[in-house]
Amino acid sequence: MLVLEHATKFFGAVRALEDGEIELYAGETHALVGENGAGKSTLVKILAGVHRPDGGRMLVRGEELELAGPAAAREAGIAVIYQEPTLFPDLSVAENVFMGRQPLRRGRRIDARAMHRRVEELLEPLGVRLDPGRIARGLSIADQQIVEIVKALSLDAQIIVMDEPTAALSAYEVRRLFRVIETLCGSGRAVLFISHRLEEVFEICQRVTVMRDGRHILTEPIEGLSSEDLVRAMVGRELVAREETDRKAPGAAVLEVERLTREGVFLDVSLSVRSGEIVALAGLVGAGRSEVARAIFGIDRYDAGRVVLNGTPLRAGSPAAAMAAGVGFVPEDRRQQGLVMELSISDNIALASLGRLQRFGLLRRVVERRFAQDWASRLRIKFGRTTDPVGTLSGGNQQKVVLAKWLSRRPRLLIVDEPTRGIDVATKAEVHRLLLELAREGVAILMISSELPEVLRVADRILVMREGRLVAEHGQAEATESSIVAAATGQTGMVLP
């Protein structure tokens, strides 16, 4: 249905894509995997008509095409659903779907009723309920993606590209999305599915294309492959699995949370993290995990309970007090909460340590930069100069900058919220190694993660939250993916097909 051959794309002197190749059949779900910087996004943007390739050719339904822009891609029946959809928050769902193409009545007026009816018709086969008249503001990411998919269907798109659609979804929402994808393929459309989560690739896709360093590495049916094969093709080398090093027995409790409650958000949460221990908070998105972390760090208030750090109660609602007591917090959304995108790498790293770097109230650039350089090389951050804006780094390296910022304060307790979201496999492994190393040095780590393999791999203890409560605790030895999922979903609650 769609063929792209030998696509190349330069940005200035940088070759983002050297030999991009993809072939999609009607009715298949095709995975595109590769590390960050492998050229997936560039390839997607070529398909979307956002970038024009500098070389290569593209065939859609056997016809050679050159896409002049996003409109041309739409015309060719290609729709791209981005990780974070770009909806109009103030407009209704239906208007988001039909913007610029609203059905008209006499006198070129918009026929709102017909528009709503069309959206309901398109939603019907997807098995998703959404009110076409409500405004888009407040929709979950998953629902926003559904709106984008409906838009693609309304355009009669035959080729649907999904760029990391599951990165921000809960397990339940991923299920729903997979059902939608199956419906799309069942109607003869081709879906290009991009994901860092290999288990999803194995579950939903029929064929897979692997890219590395801007090149096409392989395209094969998924059946004959193992996840080790894929990882090897993606990174070009073997990955070291968790070193079962002799972990020191955890020391004294660093963090003790006693019956922490915030009305309507979380209830009676008690937990402790000991020195040298990694405790994971697992559960569905929306179970209240991030909220607990934010309350511990003092960003959000809580109504009852208390937080004790190294034996002394921590003042509520004050991140400054938490920082002074030796708590580091790596937030979920690094773009908005963890980094100042316009500032340089060195500024970002030094940001949490300014108090220590100043002298007589003045900051000296040289000191700041040397400090940053030191930490950047310790974490193996790949960058041009420390003065480059953080926004120019890849996602994995950005996350390392956030980590460097907090590690440079030498925290006693580090809270990390989804530390590897949207990061490629190799960097992920490095982040894991880093966390384990910190633990060995005696730092207490509280990790929130929706990726079960990560939780199982890194954590010493796993606490599961559901609907604002702690519902289960597993030691590393006894925990399995299914036992965590069962606890997180409450077994009798949502049924995972």
Added chain:
Amino acid sequence: MSSALTGRLAAEEPGRSRRLVDLIFRAREFGIIAVLAIFVGVTTAIQPRFLDDQNIKFVLLNTTIFALLALGETMVVVTRNIDLSVGSLLGLSAFLSSEVLSEHRGIPVVVAFLVGLGIGAGWGILHGLIVAVAKVPSLVVTLATLYIIRGIDVVIAGGTEVVANSLPSSFLGMSTASFAGVPVLAVVVACVVGAGAFYLRSFRSGRELYAIGSNPEGARLAGIPSGRRVFTAFVVSGSIAGVAGVLWASYYGTIDSTAGTNYELQVVAAVVVGGVAIFGGSGSAIGAAFGALLLATIDQALYVLGISSFWDQAISGLLIVLAIALDRGISVRLTSALRKRSLRHAA
């Protein structure tokens, strides 16, 4: 009250709750009307003279030009832009159009309108080009032209003024003519505002203005010709300011180079009080017109009550703050209500 509202939202069937959401949106305008009613009620209770024919007519006439400008400003503001030049533009247009009439006695009044329209559209085109093509923030562009246009006005007018008795009486009578006690001009402007609101609400290009203000990047990806739409909004706003200048000249009769000074801020205030989000994406022309009516009413009420006009500005400012607080409050509540509802939907 908020929890009752939320509860009802969640409980309604999709079809009915949609109407309810619509209702809340219009409630922004209801809010203004309520404030207006309270204001009129209190003022009348203290000073019954407030509701006499003369006063009502006066308020309506003051509102007309104001509301007309608010319509143009609304079109610009919903696209996440702002036009600060309208006060200066009104002044320049008022002076030049009336001067044409007083210098060339006997030429038809319509010429004055053409002059005003030409001036306004010309500057509007310039603003539109600089904002849409050169991508300079509209705040900077129109702040600059606010001073430039006023400067031109001062240079041309010097210390002179156009006086009422040099203008044709048909011109002067135009703005004060009334039919059955209702000023004709107010009716005309009401129709124009209605048409503008209808356009913004029910036509593709109108909705696209909201889309641009709601998510500029998304608008680009959706293939909306953002540049062209923003350009048009500025041309409309400029043209309206030009025509409003002519009406201003007709209404006041005596025009010097200070006509309409600081008016742009009042217009922006009216728009914001009327529920148009200053960062674009939502609000209606009707709301903006009511915002203008409210501010004009306050003006007159303070005058009738014998309160110093110094208070006037302070109270206008207070109302802007209140309006914005209300606006935020509603949207925050609405967001959480909608979120709860979609959770319910998902379950």
